[in-house]
Amino acid sequence: MRVDTEPARRLLAWYDRHARALPWRSPPGAPPPDPYRVWLSEIMLQQTTVAAVKPYFRHFMARWPTVEALAAADDAELMSAWAGLGYYARARNLLACARAVAAQGGFPDSESALLKLPGIGAYTAAAVAAIAFGRRAVVIDANVERVVARLFALADPLPAARPALRALVDRVTPASRAGDFAQAMMDLGATICTPRSPACILCPLESLCAGKAAPAAYPVKAAKRPRPHRRGTAWWIERDGHVLLVRRPGRGLLGGMRALPSSEWSDSPDETPPCPAAWAAAGTVSHIFTHFALTLTVRAATVSADCEPPLEGEWWPVDTITEAGLPTLFAKAAATALQKEWHDRTTL
């Protein structure tokens, strides 16, 4: 396979001048940073913006400074700490991975061994191997896909063209400084070779780029399905200044997270309340998930102080509801229930 050295040469020269200061990053050319920091930041950054990750990363590093500390974390506290960041399987896998790594005595330093760990896929294994351990690895995220698809004017649509694209990335990945090269590609994609209106005039690869005449045309992507709409009901059950929260099943949507009791979410959900009460309409919440839109009706009732919970859960103090670690959908539902003057306060 032919190796193109010129893109990497230019890109690394650009990176040495323009590397962005991120909290988990070592300066270009510096010794590799702590694998734990690299791994944690890479997991948080999956499909998530740097701005959203920053406060979570700082909190996690302060609360659990080492992988051993994270391995010993309380599950409920960790899930609460992740609340609001999304893709909660990442948090479940984060704990499983930390415990596996701690049991092994530390992170493995090869891409193939990293790939075996829970929550670490092709991208993260390559990124950690390259950035934290200085290994040559072919790192491909959405930025790299876009930069390379433009650089070679890749006409075939993704995701079917992934193997061809991987061969192209392999071709331009240097033998040394693979970690800096990967971060440089991602920085270039984030700041110059952007999805819309890229700043080709500032790009160090401009004169090499086969797609520069029509950069926005790349990467070609297959059409995506329209997003269906679902609806459902959540119940705010209040008793003596506390609200009933449940824990969602460990898999699936919002898996493992605290939540308000709710119906199924579908085209025509069964919205029978969990218990008889004087239910009041507290409002509705609209929320967009990746693959469907949800309109959630919030119904509220107050039950008597000696009332047994109608389903398995915990009574959470209403005045500290923001600390319950609710995912955004249920945080919005709680805010709705607390705003509305629904309280007829009839008892069960």
Next chain:
DNA sequence: CATCCGTGGTA
């Protein structure tokens, strides 16, 4: 390979 899985920012 297709589908499922959150959330917030941007044009």
Next chain:
DNA sequence: TTACCAAGGAT
């Protein structure tokens, strides 16, 4: 307002 997009992984 709608639609697209983001340092992807599991099944």
